[in-house]
Amino acid sequence: MHGEIIAIGDELISGKVLNTTCGFVANRLFCSGYQITRITFIGDDPDAIRGCMLSAIERSEYVIITGGLGPTSDDITNEAVAKALGRHLVLNKEILGKIREAERDLARPLPLWEKLAWLPEGAEVLNPEGHSAGYLLIHQDVPLFFLPGVPEQLEAHMVQQVLPRLRGLTAPKMAVMQQTFKVFGLSETEINVLFQDLESSQDGLSIGYYPNSPEVNVTVTVKGLNSKKVAEIFGMACKTIEELLGRYIVAVNEDTLEAMVGRLLLKNGGVLALAESCTGGLLGQRVTSVPGSSEWFDRGVITYSNKSKKELLGISPETLSRYGAVSYQTAEEMANGIRRLSDASYGLAITGIAGPGGGTPQKPVGTVYIAMATPEKTAIERFHFPGTRHMVQALAAETALDWLRRYLIYDTYIPGYRPARHTK
């Protein structure tokens, strides 16, 4: 069943806003066996909406339309659609009731919102929960799904409404299985070389390599008419990928490296504490983005100044003056300091030069020392990360988290990212 997506909004064709929702919708459909053949972005322009929608209705078996459904004056989709399809706009009392209810709850009027209740004649409201409700319109036997752009609302519409209705219309002909492996420490081409044979070995199997800095997403997809055969090939492919990538896989699908580290710490009763300099809180932010992280995370310090390194971590003035704040020795004392002062089982410390300024010939921009203190010992490595300030910070935080993950699973002190040659 071939469908297409139309996204409406001046901000999309002027490039002011990056649209992520179309990719999301396309992927949801793809993974459910429904192929999208075309995605079109057009502006808030009634003629463009008319032309694009009529061609789509002729060409495709279903159409998904997003954008321009909100309350502000540039939201003109409903009006343009009604006109293009020769239908009146009709006041939907269900939606109007929800708006009035929300106004009572907030004890203030919601100006402009009444507009959300005027839908093209024949529209069936898809999800009466939430105010920017999506709707379904069947025109010349082609289902047109109008969906709100807000990600959570869109996801709810896709899962609860669109997919079940598509399945009601026709079962997907293709079985599709897909899994994404998040990989850190190998480049896209290094991974590609590993899988050249695997990909050509089976019909319907494809492997995609998508950099998602600092990780690379490796996506395996198997499609076919025979669902048993698809499952077989998929199982074999995933097993091969797991064997070949091994320790470099930091998470699978929606999981994250930080959530994985959290689960490992919970399992062994460990508690983590952080001492950050050049990452400035990024490591803490990633760790505390995991719900329930208070069970395995005690504290972090962001010691940006030398004074704070002495006061919060007990770094000796001699170390700072002799070796500098960005050094093997300072990183070691930082990790030991935060572990000792917090009574945590594990201390991670990062100190480096994120740039753009501050580099020297001996310690160029991108030089970062990471230390991991465990109950057994403290390991320290020097790294040289490429790229912008943002990239250096992201690579440093990822390397530190991944190092702890590797230690907790494999009991090893070898980091996933290759250290710089001279480590002291």
Place this chain on the structure above:
Amino acid sequence: MHGEIIAIGDELISGKVLNTTCGFVANRLFCSGYQITRITFIGDDPDAIRGCMLSAIERSEYVIITGGLGPTSDDITNEAVAKALGRHLVLNKEILGKIREAERDLARPLPLWEKLAWLPEGAEVLNPEGHSAGYLLIHQDVPLFFLPGVPEQLEAHMVQQVLPRLRGLTAPKMAVMQQTFKVFGLSETEINVLFQDLESSQDGLSIGYYPNSPEVNVTVTVKGLNSKKVAEIFGMACKTIEELLGRYIVAVNEDTLEAMVGRLLLKNGGVLALAESCTGGLLGQRVTSVPGSSEWFDRGVITYSNKSKKELLGISPETLSRYGAVSYQTAEEMANGIRRLSDASYGLAITGIAGPGGGTPQKPVGTVYIAMATPEKTAIERFHFPGTRHMVQALAAETALDWLRRYLIYDTYIPGYRPARHTK
């Protein structure tokens, strides 16, 4: 001059990869006065490429095509284009020479690369530097620009080749001026209501409202044939927007709230220190994303456990046991503690319940106390932020930074985000 963009690749319509290059190209053109009216994503499918390209040639004055120009087997754009336009593929000796040169330099063959030298008859190579050279094909008087997808190569092609050639074909008829105001503390519809009159008052003036959580981007665009008139309307519109939004504007165009706070601190010689609980380092991460922030940022602490609040900030055990870690009193002691212990001029503290767990009837998920300690006094407010864990954290960090910005500019203790009704 109306143009459109076609992006080719299976990964785009299956939603596996987020395409950012089309937005970039569209924005480059838009800001140079060339309007893009449509962006289409299709798969690596000769029929789709043919259909989409022929329609575009009929409809538009120029077409930009990206994707599928590489050396691997799924790159079929050149072949499909040649067939669709009834042209042969011809070996381009200039490109072949470059490939052979690269092979000599690398001392290894580049398998598959020769394919890059086979271009549709009539193609004019746009940029002989670099191997994945773009090319121009003029078909039925419509220029078709074929561009590589790699961001740096694409940018070079746009700036050095595409824009000058479009200007050679026709000067942009339209003058365009555009500015984006980043707004925090007002909703999209609250802002829209303010500008209803302004937008309808002038031809060629449009205002867009794009939620970029936790901020709303308000983009003013003025287009017109008379560049003097455009500049006049643009100046008037920006002035009106600045007057109406006033203190709610946190940054303009590429600037950020955190960079703005940094400049204000530098100007008054102030130094900042942070004490974070529920934001877990997010505030520190934003502050230290600004290059040179070490000049005005001293330290941060992420006090997740009660123990760490006592040890790192000197919060009294009585305060914690009597009022709890998420309270007016704890926030106050956190801000005072970090300011006193660091000798910084300003202390910002955040403590709250980001969720999804941990809420109570008195302090539901989203309850956050923020305190700002200045040389004069310490102000504390209770907020109730809506949404997911991620949203609560983002709103809390933004509110704290914005509060300091408002204090530094306007000498006020009134935050931009509306506090919850009961503040103690």
